[in-house]
Amino acid sequence: MQSQTTSHLNITQLRADTPGCQDSLFMNSAGASLMPQPVVQAMQDYLQLETQLGGYEVERMQQAQIAKLYEETARLLNTKPGNIAYAYSATDAMIQALSAIPFRAGDTILTTNNDYVSNQLAFLSMQLRFGIRLLRVNDLPNGDLDLTHLDELIRTYRPVLVAITHMPTNSGLVLPAEEVGKLCHEYGVWYLLDAAQSVGQLTLDVNRIQADFLVATGRKFLRGPRNTGFLYVSDRVLEAGLSPLFIDRRAATWTSPETYTLQTSARRFEPQEISLLTVGLAEAVHYANQVGIDAISQQNQNLMHQLRTGLQQLDGLTLLDWGSQQGNILTFHTIRQSLPTLEATLRRERVFFTTQYSASALIDFQRKGVDWLIRLSPHYFNTMDEIDAVVDILAQALG
Template identity: 70%
Template sequence: MQTELTFLPQIARIRQDTPGCSDDTLFMNSAGASLMPEPVLSAMLHHLQLENRLGGYGAERQQAGQIARFYDETALLLNTKPDNIAYAYSATDAFIRAMSSIPFREGDTILTTTNDYISNQLVFLSLQKRLGIQLIRINDLPNGDLDLTHLEELIRRHSPRLVAVTHIPTNSGIVLPAEAIGQLCHQYDAWYLLDAAQSVGQLPLDVARIRPDFLVATGRKFLRGPRNTGFLYLSDKALQAGLTPLFVDRRGAIWTAPDQFDIQPTARRFEPQEISLLIMGLAEAIRYANQIGIQQIAAHNQLLMQELRNGLAPIPGLTLTDRGSVQSNILTFHAANKSLPVLENNLRQAGIVFTAQQSQAALIDFQRKGIDWIIRLSPHYFNTSDEIAAVCRIISRCLE
C-alpha cells in the first residue's frame, strides 16, 4: 500500500469518495460502467432537488454556471476550446450525430478496423445497405497492431470519405495508434472519427496531437460519470465546413424563415434540446478526473494492469486474449476447459464485478482468435494492489 500512496497520493480520499470500494466486492468493471464518486452523485441530487422546487426550466437557468462548467472541464481534458464540445446522451448517440453530418454519396468509402465497436459496425453496415457505401477494414499486423502501411495504401487507393477507428476496442485491451492515424488522415485530407469511449478517463487525450475531426466518448466508463451521458468533440475544420447533424434540434439552430434556419456556430449545433440533470454529474466527473490529473491516473492504471497481467498469465488453463504492443486497462481472458456460465457464477459469488462477452460483441475478432467468449476485467485508479492480488487468487482457485 505504501507504493500506491506514493504513486497516487489521493488514493485514500478517492476510495472514501467511492462507496463501491467495499470489503466484499472487487470492482473490475470500469470498462462497462464504473463507480461514480460521491461528488458526482451530490451534483445530480442537488440539481434534482432544484427541479423539484423550481421545475426543469427554472433549475436549468439557476444551474447555467454548472452547465458551462461541463464544456470548460471537457475542453481542459482534451486540450481544446469549449466551443468544440457538444453534450450527448452516450458515445453511440454522439457517433450517430457525427455520422449523420457527413455528406455520404453512393460509392463513398469508409475505412475502419477489424476490432471496431459493434454499434459502430452496425451503423457502417446500415449505410452500406441504404446508401451503397463501400466498407473496407484495415489489416492487422501479426502481433495484432494496426497495419499503418496498409492504411496509407487504402487511403491512396480509395480516397475515403471517412476513416473511423475505435481507440480501445470494448473486447480487447489493445490501444490503437490514434495519433499516427490522425497524421495520415490530415496528410490525405480524409475525415477522421475516433471513438474514445474506452480511452477517455484512463489515458491522456490531446486532440491537438491526435487531430481527429470527430471524437466521441461516454460518461459511464472510465470517466466515472452517470449512464446516458457522453460528448462529441468537433474540430475547427468540421465546424468551418458547416457539418450539421441530419436532424438538427432547436439547440443547434435558429429558425429564421418559414423554409430556412441558421446553424449555431459552435459544436452545440450537434446537441439535443433536452439536457437533463445528468450533465451536472458528467461535469463533476470530468472535473474530478482533471483535479486528480489524467497523467497520474494513467500511471497508476499502468501499475495495476502490470500486476494483473503478471498475476493471471501463469495460471494453468487461462489464456490472455489481448493482442498488440500497447495495451490498456482492459484485460480479457478465456479458459478452454471451463464453461462460461459456471465460471461466471463462481467469480460473481466470490465478489468480483466483471463483464462477460460473447462472439456477437466482436464477431471478426472472436473468429480470428478461435473463441466464442471472454471475461473482461477493467480495474481503475481507485483499485489497489491488494485487490488485484485477491482477484488473481480467486480466478486461480476457480480454474483448478
Template identity: 80%
Template sequence: MQIQTTPYLDVAQLRADTPGCQDNLFMNSAGASLMPQPVVAAMMEYLQQETQVGGYEVERLRMGQIGRLYDETAQLLNTQLHNIGFAYSATDAYFRILSAIPFQEGDTILTTSNDYVSNQLAFLSMQQRLGIRLLRINDLPNGDLDLTHAEELIRKHHPVLVAITHIPTNSGLVLPAEEMGKLCRQYDVWYLLDVAQSVGQLPLDVNRLQADFLVATGRKFLRGPRNTGFLYVSDKALESGLAPLYIDRRAANWTGPDSYTLQTSARRFEPQEISLLSVGLAEAVRYTNQVGLEAIVQQNQQLMHQLRMGLEQIDGLVLLDRGTQQSNILTFHTIRQSVAALETALRRERVVFTIQYSNSAVIDFQRKRVDWLIRLSPHYFNTLDEINEVVDLLGQIIH
C-alpha cells in the first residue's frame, strides 16, 4: 500500500523571505507580485559588481549564473535548454513571435474573446495593416471555451495561427490549453499560448500543452522582476526556420556583408541586453522550482476556496468569474458602493489590489454588463487569516 503524502510548504519561511507581506494585505500577484529576498539579493549583488567593473565585464564573469535561467525554466516547463529564450515581457515575446510568422493578406488568426488587451490590439493592428482576418471562438453558456466551435472554425478557415491566453488578466477563468493544443496538432496549425497568468501558479508541461510557442512574464505569479519574461519555441518551429523580423545581435551571427546565420536555439528570439534582468528572473524561477508547483497549487486552492466562499456570503457583492476551472484570480463588482469609495476604503486598510476598467477587456466587460471590476489575486505566501481579514473588510464596506 502506497502512502499519499502532502507537499510541505513552510509558509513562515516564505513570509520571512517576503517582507512586503508583513506590512500589507497583498492581493495583487496577478499584477506584479512580491519578489522574494533571494531574487532581490541576486540582483543587488550583480548590480553592485557592475558599479565596480561595468556591465560587460560582469556579464563575462557571470555567464554561468546568467545561464541558469535556461536550466531552471526548462525544468519548470519540462523541456530542453535550447527551447528557451529570454524576453523583456510576455508581450515582448508575443510580438517577436508574431513577427516571425510570414502572414499574408487574407490569412486568418483564430483567438478567443478572453484575451490580454495587448494581444488583441496587436491582432487589430495586423488586421488593419496586413489585411489578416481575426476570428474569435465562442464561449459556452457557463463561460468555458467552445471547443466544438473552435474545431469548426479551424476546419472551415484553415487559420495560420491559433492564439489563446491560458488565464485572462480580467478573469479567473482557465482556458483548456491542452485540448486546444491537440486540435492544433491534429490540423497542423501554429499554436501560440500566453501563460503570463498561469506560470508560477499552475504546472505547465509543454509536452502536454503541445504549443509551438509559449510566452510568459516574470513579474506575476513567478515573483520575478518587472521587464522580464521568457518564451518557449518548439523544435518544429525552430527547424522550420522561423525567426523574428528584427533580429538582435544575440540572435544571429553576421557572416558577411549580406548574410547571417541564425542561432539554432530559441535564443534567436532574444534581445541583446539580458544580463541583470535575467539573473533576477533565473532566481525567481529557481525559487518556484524549489518551493514546488504541487505545494503551491495545494496552498492556492485553499486560499481561493476560502476567499470565494467568504465573498459569496456578502450581500450586494457579485463575483464575475465563470467557467469550470478557475484560478488564483477573483473579480467582483457591486452597485452598493462606487469604485472610488471602494478603492479609498481598501487602500486605507492596506489592501493591495487592482481595479480594471472596460478598455482592458472590452468584450468580456460588455458581456458581464459592468464598466469596472476589482481583481484580487492572492498567492501561496498569503495566509487564511489574511483572506478572512479581506473578506471581513469587504463585508463592512459593502453594506
C-alpha cells in the first residue's frame, strides 16, 4: 500500500484489510481498535515459525522484522530509531520513564486534571511512598489547559517533571503538547507526554513537541496487538545517563561482577522478551505510515465532525467533551434512558463502544456531574454511512 493523501484514501481497500468492520459499527478504537489483516498475518507467520523452531531461534532469524519497529516508529514521530524502545504497554513505558528520574522527597510533579487514571495512581503512590508533591494545572472555563497557570507553577515550584496526557481516555479534549513542551524546554524541566490516545490518529513530531519521554500503546489508534507499546526517549535523556531503576539484560552489558555498561540508545529502557507481538506492533506502525498519518488525521476530523454534528441535534443527549481542540473520542450522557437499556440497544444493533464510570477519571466526572458516560471513537476505516447509522440508532433509543 502506497502512502496516500486524504482525498485518495482507498476506503474500500482499508475495509477489506479490516474484516471486523464488515458486520458491525465499530466505534471503539480508543479502547482496542481492529487490527488490519497484514498485522494479523505477520503475527501468525511468526507464531508458526515459533512452533517449528522455538522462540530464541525465530528471534535470531527475524532481526530485520524486529528492527522494523524502531525504523517505522521513528518515521512516525520524526526521530531516530535509537530514540525508540519497545514496551509492553503505555503504562509500562510510563513506569520505566518515571523510574529513571532521580526523584527525592519534596520534589514536585506537575500534571493536569485530565491525566490518565493509571498515571495518577502512579503519582499518588510516589507521593505516599517517597514524599513527592503532586500539583495539578488549572483548566480554563472552556476546558483548555491554563498555560499561564502552568508557567506560574513551574516558576514557583521548580518541578522535576511535567507529565500530561495528550488526549484523555474519557474525553475528546486534545491538550496543547507543543506549548507545554516550549515551557518545559525554557525552564529545563523533564517533560513526559502520554500519547496513548493520540498516536495513530494525530500527526506527532517529537522535535516540535520537545518531550523528553513520550509513551504510547499499540492497541488503540495504531491498530496493533494488545500488550504492546513503545517509549520515545530524547537525546537529552540519553546524554544525561538516565536509565530505569530495574535494568533488564537487553538494556545493559554485565562487564564485571560489580559493574555494567548501559546501552547507548533508548533500548536501555527495554524488557528482555521480544515476540510475535513486537512484530505485530512493527507491522501496525508500518501500516499507519503507508496509509499516511496526515491522511488518517484528516479523515478522522471529517468523521468526528459528522458524528458530533449529528449527536448535538438529539434532544436529551449531553455531549461531555470540552476544549477548543478535540480528537477522535466523543463522550455523552443522558437522563432520558437508563444505562442498561441504552447499552442493550447499542449492542443489539452491533455498535461497539465503551462505558466508563467515575473511577476512570474522578476529577473530570465530578466537575461534569455524571457517574457514567458512553464513549464512541471511530477511526479512518469507518464510513460516513456508519456514522449516520449510529446517530439514527441513538435517536431511536432516546425516543
